[in-house]
Amino acid sequence: MKNKFIAGNWKMNKTIADTKQFINELIPLVAGANNRVALCVPFTDLATAVELAKGTNIAIGAQNVHWAESGAFTGEISVNMLKELGVEYVVIGHSERRQYFGETDATVLKRTLAALAGGLKPIVCVGETLAEREGGLMEEVLKRQTLEGLAQVSAEQMADVVIAYEPVWAIGTGKTATNQEANDAIGYIRGILAQKYGDEVAQNVFIQYGGSMNEKNAADLLSMPQIDGGLIGGASLVPEKFQAIVKAK
Numbered sequence: 001m002k003n004k005f006i007a008g009n010w011k012m013n014k015t016i017a018d019t020k021q022f023i024n025e026l027i028p029l030v031a032g033a034n035n036r037v038a039l040c041v042p043f044t045d046l047a048t049a050v051e052l053a054k055g056t057n058i059a060i061g062a063q064n065v066h067w068a069e070s071g072a073f074t075g076e077i078s079v080n081m082l083k084e085l086g087v088e089y090v091v092i093g094h095s096e097r098r099q100y101f102g103e104t105d106a107t108v109l110k111r112t113l114a115a116l117a118g119g120l121k122p123i124v125c126v127g128e129t130l131a132e133r134e135g136g137l138m139e140e141v142l143k144r145q146t147l148e149g150l151a152q153v154s155a156e157q158m159a160d161v162v163i164a165y166e167p168v169w170a171i172g173t174g175k176t177a178t179n180q181e182a183n184d185a186i187g188y189i190r191g192i193l194a195q196k197y198g199d200e201v202a203q204n205v206f207i208q209y210g211g212s213m214n215e216k217n218a219a220d221l222l223s224m225p226q227i228d229g230g231l232i233g234g235a236s237l238v239p240e241k242f243q244a245i246v247k248a249k
């Protein structure tokens with residue numbers, strides 16, 4: 001069985017001072033954990049986070065990246081800039097970026113390809129809204145987001161891709177998908193990957209669940225066979241809560 005991969009997504013939270021305090025508290029709490037651990041932090045916290053996490057089992061990720069190498073893209077950050085800092089992961093296509101910042105499947109693909117080409121591991125987010133789920137469109141949406149967001153990604157590159165299934169209606173709402181709903185949706189996504197890349201690639205890819213996952217429901221969600229980990233928002237902001245998820249059994 002695969003270990004699980006637990007990644008925190010701090011969103012737009014925590015200053016450099018907060019980051020120092022958090023990571024120093026977290027290091028002993030998660031030392032020796034069986035599961036993979038990452039923290040995806042704001043751009044301004046990355047250098048501090050990488051420095052503090054060096055030599056520990058905590059990997060550091062960013063929350064977005066631009067696809068161009070450099071140029072006239074005011075406010076954007078390139079893959080090389082993140083690599084130079086020692087960043088390992090990058091969240092791409094989070095539903096908040098899709099909702100508030102015009103992210104589309106096409107831009108998800110561009111970012112993903114650039115990240116992979118430059119040696120960053122993308123955590124590609126997919127997930128349906130409540131209206132889409134209630135309208136019977138969940139599978140169609142997940143299929144489109146998965147296939148278009150990974151369109152030119154090769155089978156070899158899939159070894160570095162993580163997918164996060166995050167139903168939009170469960171993010172930050174306290175409303176978690178049931179274990180079965182999350183498991184089924186992730187199983188569906190894995191089936192799509194199996195059709196495109198074959199069974200081996202599909203079985204090996206880590207597919208996380210995200211959306212109000214916390215220290216109370218993590219063990220049950222993570223016990224489901226399709227769920228390879230979690231992308232944790234709110235509960236990743238408190239070291240004790242996050243470590244409880246990392247160590248959930």
Ligand code: PGA
Nearest residue numbers: 171172211212232233234
């Ligand atoms: P949440 O966020 O855990 O606060 O629901 C998850 C996410 O948006 O990645």
